Amino acid sequence: MSDKISNYPGTPLSEKEIRDGNVLSIHDQMPGDFSWDTGVAIGRYLAGLKEGVILGSHCTHCRRTVVPPRNVCEWCFRPMDSFIPLRDTGTVNTFSLCYVTWDVQRIKEPETPAVIEIDGASPLHGIMHKLGEVDPQQISIGMRVKAVWKPAAKREGAITDILYFKPIQE
């Protein structure tokens, strides 16, 4: 801030002042209810998950296979050439041990989100998912993992048809 200015506007409030009613505030909620179309590429991805398959798409021009699949290659802006089934194994690219939920509730047992490079996709190409059946302290980058699927009858064509990825020995 400039040394030519001595007074700065802005009045800090504490949560207590609001709780105690010293200042007024209005509480309201805006419930939202949506039905999102999956589209062509992600529609096929979800249909694949229902069958227990992780689908990618391949661009012959850029010689790369991406996941999740898409219609257009964002590198060359040409249509992707094909959808191809990938393996349901992969490598942990990075992970976190998260002790807070999305709405900042503290939790004791950490959630274990990870980016998993899927076998059959190009290097550094993966998806975000969670790790399971593993001591969080034992997780490491480079660890080999495999998808644990919901039973076929219970799959609904959603990313949650994969429950999590678990470590494997090879």
Add this chain to the structure above:
Amino acid sequence: MSLRKVAVVGAGMTKFVRRALETGKELSWQATSMALESCELTMDDIEGVCLGTAPDSFDGVHMKGEYLSDGAGAWRKPYMRSYVGGGTGVFVPIQGWYHVASGMFDVVLVIAEEKMSSYYPHAQGAFLTIFDHTTERPLKPNLLWIFALEMNRYMQTYGISKKDIAQVAVKNKRNAADHPCALLGDRNITVEDVLNSEVLAWPVNRLDVSPVSDGAVALVLAAEHVAKRITDKPVWIEGVGWNLDTAYWTNRDLAYPRYVEYAARMAYDMAGIKEPRKQINIVEPYDPFDYKELHHLEGLLLADRGQAPQLVADGVTLRDGDMPVCPSGGLLGVGNPIAAAGLMKVAELYWQLRGEAGARQVPGQPKRGLAQAWGDLMQVGTVVIMGR
């Protein structure tokens, strides 16, 4: 292409606070009037207004541009809100720059506002919607995940420790102790304090993260012939750059922000900078998390890949070091009202280059500075280079 020279001629900002009594409109008006007063102009002199503010979901107000327009002094003027997520604060002065550089306007107001405290119980919840609704949101992600995932990948790729990274939080919070608008300035904080703070999403601890804040910042931009009449110390916008990487963030290298490099190269080219490490005297890279400052220094080509922590350890990035980084105190120290935080960095360069930064003044009469912000789903880079 013939572009006109554009200068920053005035600046103002509110305190950055956890929750402000004032509404977003009121904060905007306060910052705007300070900026006008600082260069002795009135709203009648302003020909167009550029406003930056981040997601509507924070305020719970749809079309925030319209909502904030009276506080921004925008009525009956050409007005537009720009939005590139966390990169907005450094994009909105770029928007103002091309308004003036194009020849369409002589004097433009640039204003950035954020009021993150409205979202209950915590602004974190508003970030849920940035994830893909079909392939990611069913996993119930939170914003910390992507930072933690990126930080871990960065650490692993180059063998960087949490301690190396914590030094950034310490430096910035100490710097912020000299900033009269700062929310989290702390002259006595240590690396141990950061490492011992609560683990939120390993490797991210609480003190690795900038705070949710309310605040507003405003600048006045003018074409050369007007700027020279207004002040004898105009600060010129010498280069601007912006760039976007793929939104499929799990399909790219998380250890290196290539989009920041592309944005920086665009700005360096425009400013005629061949050796950025010698020619940039002050850096204000985006530091919502401490590792991001390092990540961005590398993307800006101001450090070799994986070597930014060494610059911090060697004291190069201290306020009196060879290349001061975040002398303002950054987002980690001053606070992070998203769009306003980015514009605060540009305002800091303005005050530093004019020699008005008081206790925060970088010694040696710096000639040129760079501000950078970053955002969207971790894939946009925005860069402004200013000189006197």
